[in-house]
Amino acid sequence: MEVKLITSGLVVIGNEILSGRTRDANTQFIGAELNDLGIRLTEVRVVADVCRAIVSAVDALRKEYNYVFVTGGLGPTHDDITAQSIAKAFAVELVCDPEALARLQRHYGKERFNEARKRMAYIPLGATLIDNPVSVAPGFQIENVFVMAGVPHIMQAMLLSVSHRLAGGAPLLSRTIGTDLGEGTLARDLASVQNSFPDIQIGSYPSMGSGRSGVRIVLRSISGKRLVIAVETVLAMVAQLGGEAEELDITV
Amino acid sequence: MEVKLITSGLVVIGNEILSGRTRDANTQFIGAELNDLGIRLTEVRVVADVCRAIVSAVDALRKEYNYVFVTGGLGPTHDDITAQSIAKAFAVELVCDPEALARLQRHYGKERFNEARKRMAYIPLGATLIDNPVSVAPGFQIENVFVMAGVPHIMQAMLLSVSHRLAGGAPLLSRTIGTDLGEGTLARDLASVQNSFPDIQIGSYPSMGSGRSGVRIVLRSISGKRLVIAVETVLAMVAQLGGEAEELDITV
Numbered sequence: 001m002e003v004k005l006i007t008s009g010l011v012v013i014g015n016e017i018l019s020g021r022t023r024d025a026n027t028q029f030i031g032a033e034l035n036d037l038g039i040r041l042t043e044v045r046v047v048a049d050v051c052r053a054i055v056s057a058v059d060a061l062r063k064e065y066n067y068v069f070v071t072g073g074l075g076p077t078h079d080d081i082t083a084q085s086i087a088k089a090f091a092v093e094l095v096c097d098p099e100a101l102a103r104l105q106r107h108y109g110k111e112r113f114n115e116a117r118k119r120m121a122y123i124p125l126g127a128t129l130i131d132n133p134v135s136v137a138p139g140f141q142i143e144n145v146f147v148m149a150g151v152p153h154i155m156q157a158m159l160l161s162v163s164h165r166l167a168g169g170a171p172l173l174s175r176t177i178g179t180d181l182g183e184g185t186l187a188r189d190l191a192s193v194q195n196s197f198p199d200i201q202i203g204s205y206p207s208m209g210s211g212r213s214g215v216r217i218v219l220r221s222i223s224g225k226r227l228v229i230a231v232e233t234v235l236a237m238v239a240q241l242g243g244e245a246e247e248l249d250i251t252v
Numbered sequence: 253m254e255v256k257l258i259t260s261g262l263v264v265i266g267n268e269i270l271s272g273r274t275r276d277a278n279t280q281f282i283g284a285e286l287n288d289l290g291i292r293l294t295e296v297r298v299v300a301d302v303c304r305a306i307v308s309a310v311d312a313l314r315k316e317y318n319y320v321f322v323t324g325g326l327g328p329t330h331d332d333i334t335a336q337s338i339a340k341a342f343a344v345e346l347v348c349d350p351e352a353l354a355r356l357q358r359h360y361g362k363e364r365f366n367e368a369r370k371r372m373a374y375i376p377l378g379a380t381l382i383d384n385p386v387s388v389a390p391g392f393q394i395e396n397v398f399v400m401a402g403v404p405h406i407m408q409a410m411l412l413s414v415s416h417r418l419a420g421g422a423p424l425l426s427r428t429i430g431t432d433l434g435e436g437t438l439a440r441d442l443a444s445v446q447n448s449f450p451d452i453q454i455g456s457y458p459s460m461g462s463g464r465s466g467v468r469i470v471l472r473s474i475s476g477k478r479l480v481i482a483v484e485t486v487l488a489m490v491a492q493l494g495g496e497a498e499e500l501d502i503t504v
Binding site: 032033035040043079186220 | 264267268269270271272273274275276277279280281282283284285287292293294295296297298299300301305327328329330331360364366367368369371372403424426434435436437438439440442443446453454455456457458470472502
């Protein structure tokens with residue numbers, strides 16, 4: 001069975017992530033959500049609020065992957081330079097979108113709709129709006145690039161509102177096995193299981209904490225049937241090595 | 253005053269971050285720690301457990317920034333391919349380091365020191381070890397690239413153990429002001445404060461939740477004196493706009 005792999009990149013824009021002030025939450029949500037849609041998040045770049053850095057990251061990723069998602073920098077303040085940077089990446093003008101303008105005007109009312117807030121109606125020429133059900137100011141899509149707010153709950157609403165525009169492949173299914181063996185103890189046999197199942201991604205992650213050390217083995221495949229066989233093979237392998245293993249109820 | 257800006261990039265290796273299974277914690281710690289050392293984290297790339305992807309990210313960043321940090325993929329299992337990927341990026345052999353071998357042998361004892369665990373003694377030719385006080389298996393440094401474990405508490409111990417090898421510039425100081433005004437309300441005046449203080453990075457972040465919406469304004473500079481003046485200017489600006497402002501006890 002020939003399977004089309006749909007890939008994507010993510011550009012997270014924000015000095016506050018790079019300085020350690022804020023811990024990025026968007027990568028995790030986007031990665032999991034795309035997975036469900038059958039789209040593989042393949043690379044993430046976190047860049048500063050600097051036009052050149054944004055242009056360079058978006059340009060590299062949009063040529064490499066089917067889709068690119070961008071978060072952050074859509075607000076009304078001077079450090080919000082995402083729309084102009086994306087326009088630059090596509091070598092198009094930044095234009096006032098009448099629909100975005102109308103929505104913002106309605107939301108803020110005449111009194112509060114000042115020049116700064118008007119900036120949020122500007123999108124690159126040729127882009128289409130992404131609805132913002134939380135705080136109105138829209139994101140936008142231009143070609144294969146989807147630009148969304150940085151605030152997690154707004155970004156999440158935006159991503160869900162565009163999911164119908166995304167053509168995914170088969171979702172990547174996953175199963176997780178917990179074992180009390182060390183990574184070094186099972187490494188050789190696990191590698192040979194991996195060799196027998198080249199169509200399955202097998203990862204091993206030491207789990208420490210909660211008093212008991214051990215390893216979690218994660219198996220991923222687009223084929224549920226193949227996963228079942230691989231899981232059985234890993235369970236048998238752990239038993240043969242004298243370890244205990246159980247499947248864990250983790251689905252990401 | 254001419255100030256040397258020391259920059260760095262970070263490569264986070266891990267399918268589990270991209271799939272949304274795990275939320276990356278290393279970027280935040282490394283960003284904040286480097287900041288204290290006077291080193292600006294300028295770009296982060298999260299890539300899959302794929303040699304070509306690792307080589308490409310490390311190669312791009314090591315030419316662009318003063319330092320590059322790499323986390324993840326140093327264990328004994330088949331999906332741990334960081335050391336061989338870094339060797340490839342530098343076009344050198346992967347060699348068994350006698351000191352690493354001795355440490356691992358001592359730690360595991362003859363019985364448990366199998367071939368898989370021996371793999372963890374292999375580092376690129378010309379690299380020097382980075383101590384691992386938690387679980388022994390070392391990281392390594394080659395030229396301006398520092399390769400560390402992905403498990404957060406091990407990575408943190410490794411980073412602290414190499415901090416003396418890093419030549420930093422002046423640390424970037426920061427001050428945070430909370431206000432009850434909206435971003436759109438203060439955007440124009442904040443932009444003109446930014447214009448008056450080109451040497452200060454001014455960011456604005458909408459803070460929602462905790463019932464009360466508003467904006468946090470973050471000012472960053474290597475000059476404490478200039479920061480004091482800029483903070484006073486922002487406080488006066490908010491008062492003039494009819495808002496309330498207070499400095500918050502946040503230092504990152």
